[in-house]
Amino acid sequence: MNLKLLKLDNKMNQMIRIELKRAFCNVRFLYSILVGLLIAGSQIFTWVIPAMEKVEYYLLGKGEYPISVFNTWIGASGHTYQLTLYFIILPVISCLPFSDSCFIERESGYQAHILTRVNRNAYLFSKSIAVYLSGGCAVVLPLIVNLYVTMMAIPSVIPEASSRTFPIFEHSMWSGIFYTHPYVYLVGYFVIIFSYAGLFSLFGMISSFYVRNRFVSLVIPFIVYTLVNFVLGYTEYYKYSPELFLRPDQPAGAVFSFIVIFYILGLLICRIFLFREGKKYDLYV
Amino acid sequence: MWSSTRRGIIKYDLCQGLRANMWKFLAGTVPFFGVVMIVQERSVLFSTEPSFFEYFIYLFKGIKNYTPVPGQQFEVPILWMIVQVSMALIIYDYPVVNLEKYGIQTIIRAKSRALWWFSKCIWAAASVVLYYAVGILIILGACMLTGKISFIADQEWNMVMNELDVSLITHEQLWLICICIPLMSSIALSLLQLTGSFVLSPVYSFLLLLSYIVISVYYNHSCFMGANSMILRSEFAMPGGNTLSGIVITNIIVMCAAVFGGYIYFRRHDIY
Amino acid sequence: MIILKNLNKELNGNAVLTDINLKLSKGKVYGLQGKNGSGKTMLMRAVCGLIKPNSGYVEIDGKRLGKESAFPESVGCLIENPAFVPYYSGLKNLQILADIKGRIDRKDICLMMERVGLDPGEKKPFRKYSLGMKQRLGIACAFMEEPDIILLDEPFNALDTEGVEMLKNLLGEAKEKEAAIIVACHDKEELELIADEIFVMENGKIMEQKIRKEGTCYEGIS
Structure with missing residues (x-):
């Protein structure tokens, strides 16, 4: 019995390794990072580089609060189109790398080869991990690159609330952390963005169980995301729109408890659908 | 006048293409129902019910030219954006999926790549027209329910809610800016997306189109025609705004470039 | 030639x-x-x-x-796997294609389907066909217009x-x-x-x- 469990564990580990390799060593993962880098990179050229010229101006003590990484990088540039665009298309970028792999494998018949070697639950579990991680990385990595490049160009001047040049206000989530330990704030926000991006890519994977066209599965999370933003945008609950609370500049002020609850709910929904899919006996091609 | 093959392939695309995307048309009615609800909710501030044009101006008003200022959020008008996204989703993947799956049988029967491609362009344009027709019907339905089927724009309503002085706009110009120009702009963008979906792939073409639209909202420049349908950027809403003739010419140029560019690419495209 | x-x-x-x-x-x-x-x-x-x-x-x-x-x-062809609209029946699929050229009618299509061993009255969508049935439909498609x-x-x-x-x-x-x-x-x-x-x-x-x-x-x- 122990040997059987051990074998299962080994198979599961092996499956996870295989799926992770397929998800990350994949030209589509590269393309999705490239899309993100194009947007984040353009912000460097249109905003960060011009801001570099103003750094010396402030060093000469001309008044006003100096320019800082924390109000220059893409995540704080709510006045630029790049931040808005990035968070509009975030679900699509997260689904691009690997969300439709289940669909492709089912359609091509490849799934039959896998399921004769490992059980369906192990397959779905390893697939979910790969989809989640690749989706999260595809969204977060360009933001990290943008932050890093901005750090190389602009000094990390600690934010000052009274200067009114920073996007976080008193009522915003983690405002205390932002004005004392801004990098901790940014890391925390990257974790939130990564988690949600992974969740969206899982939704994409789940939708691929029910659609007949893989391109549709790539945009279903985007459709839901945009609709939620649209509906909530015209109500008093607009701050609960993911398109707003995922932005590090918090244009509407985020609520941490809601972010966690919504995320856990999302994971539960994914779990339910994966459980249902795992219960299926027939491989219907 | 036209050969039976030409009629056949166009009929095939119009019937199958529209049928295959029926669920997308239904889902795409959200912005029209949305504008009806929003305008109805806001109309309690006024003494009269909104007319037909109030809905369309609210839907397509967009925003005035944006000047980036740190601290001031750049926002894409959500209602206007949803219309563009809905159109983009309708066009999205049908031609590529059609070609990949059963397109070989249709294209060898069409006997002409040009015919197949132009038939897809006609399908794209027809889809846009149908989408707008559905929207018009929904809004007319809303007007009927409120008991005010009027095609005269209310000045007070538009000044307060849409920041537009309709007294300066003739009735014909109102039809143009509310229906014809958005329709034409949508057709131009759809044809661009159609071409992009073959050259790149449906997903990347979709992303490119969304990016182009957002950048067009940000920069009001003739190179970025994505925001041509915004009423508040027209000459009627702001001095130096986009002229009607300018918008029409830009749209025609983009349509022609997309159709012929796509044809030139598709002519040499290997189908395998 | x-x-x-x-x-x-x-x-x-x-x-x-x-x-x-x-x-x-x-x-x-x-x-x-x-x-x-x-x-x-x-x-x-x-x-x-x-x-x-x-x-x-x-x-x-x-x-x-x-x-x-x-x-x-x-020309009539069957290249690689036969591909048709998955949610239509075999007859409907062939009808749609035949309508493009308009050379044959429903009767001819039904005859061809019977020749290849398929039931024209079958309402099952294409995606539920067996592999052999899909192949037969592909063959019917290649021959139906007497290319x-x-x-x-x-x-x-x-x-x-x-x-x-x-x-x-x-x-x-x-x-x-x-x-x-x-x-x-x-x-x-x-x-x-x-x-x-x-x-x-x-x-x-x-x-x-x-x-x-x-x-x-x-x-x-x-």
Whole structure:
């Protein structure tokens, strides 16, 4: 019995390794990072580089609060189109790398080869991990690159609330952390963005169980995301729109408890659908 | 006048293409129902019910030219954006999926790549027209329910809610800016997306189109025609705004470039 | 008459067709034999006009593909797996395609479906067809409009004994109606039962041409 469990564990580990390799060593993962880098990179050229010229101006003590990484990088540039665009298309970028792999494998018949070697639950579990991680990385990595490049160009001047040049206000989530330990704030926000991006890519994977066209599965999370933003945008609950609370500049002020609850709910929904899919006996091609 | 093959392939695309995307048309009615609800909710501030044009101006008003200022959020008008996204989703993947799956049988029967491609362009344009027709019907339905089927724009309503002085706009110009120009702009963008979906792939073409639209909202420049349908950027809403003739010419140029560019690419495209 | 002259095609840096020279006349069945990846399907795609040769040309009844016409005037094909609209029945799928040219009507389609062993009244959508049924539908699609050129890529796949006999009868009838038929098959024995000439392909080239002498005896000429 122990040997059987051990074998299962080994198979599961092996499956996870295989799926992770397929998800990350994949030209589509590269393309999705490239899309993100194009947007984040353009912000460097249109905003960060011009801001570099103003750094010396402030060093000469001309008044006003100096320019800082924390109000220059893409995540704080709510006045630029790049931040808005990035968070509009975030679900699509997260689904691009690997969300439709289940669909492709089912359609091509490849799934039959896998399921004769490992059980369906192990397959779905390893697939979910790969989809989640690749989706999260595809969204977060360009933001990290943008932050890093901005750090190389602009000094990390600690934010000052009274200067009114920073996007976080008193009522915003983690405002205390932002004005004392801004990098901790940014890391925390990257974790939130990564988690949600992974969740969206899982939704994409789940939708691929029910659609007949893989391109549709790539945009279903985007459709839901945009609709939620649209509906909530015209109500008093607009701050609960993911398109707003995922932005590090918090244009509407985020609520941490809601972010966690919504995320856990999302994971539960994914779990339910994966459980249902795992219960299926027939491989219907 | 036209050969039976030409009629056949166009009929095939119009019937199958529209049928295959029926669920997308239904889902795409959200912005029209949305504008009806929003305008109805806001109309309690006024003494009269909104007319037909109030809905369309609210839907397509967009925003005035944006000047980036740190601290001031750049926002894409959500209602206007949803219309563009809905159109983009309708066009999205049908031609590529059609070609990949059963397109070989249709294209060898069409006997002409040009015919197949132009038939897809006609399908794209027809889809846009149908989408707008559905929207018009929904809004007319809303007007009927409120008991005010009027095609005269209310000045007070538009000044307060849409920041537009309709007294300066003739009735014909109102039809143009509310229906014809958005329709034409949508057709131009759809044809661009159609071409992009073959050259790149449906997903990347979709992303490119969304990016182009957002950048067009940000920069009001003739190179970025994505925001041509915004009423508040027209000459009627702001001095130096986009002229009607300018918008029409830009749209025609983009349509022609997309159709012929796509044809030139598709002519040499290997189908395998 | 189908003429392929100095046909060369490269895909992603790989030569898939190299120096193909063929003259195919009507009223004959030509076989393409070779291992997987030898270029049989690519050759068929070239004859169909689906791929553009890098050099050389395909000429059908005096018209060059890609210049005077994009596709052959009258062609029926079954290339790779039969693909149809998954949520339509077999009859509906064939009707939609037949409506494009408008040469045949519903009655003709029903007759063809019965010939290939399918029930025209079957309401089942295509996606629920078995592999054999899908293949039969693909064959019906290739033959239904009585085209002048018929291209069949591995048509015997998934067919039972009756299906094979059915296909052979269809090929015989099409041959009598002066259609030029090209059949690709890796099974030498099946090919020798139906083909008048066989071209053996390897790595995109035609290595050998065999003409039927009598029965299943072939004489190699190159």
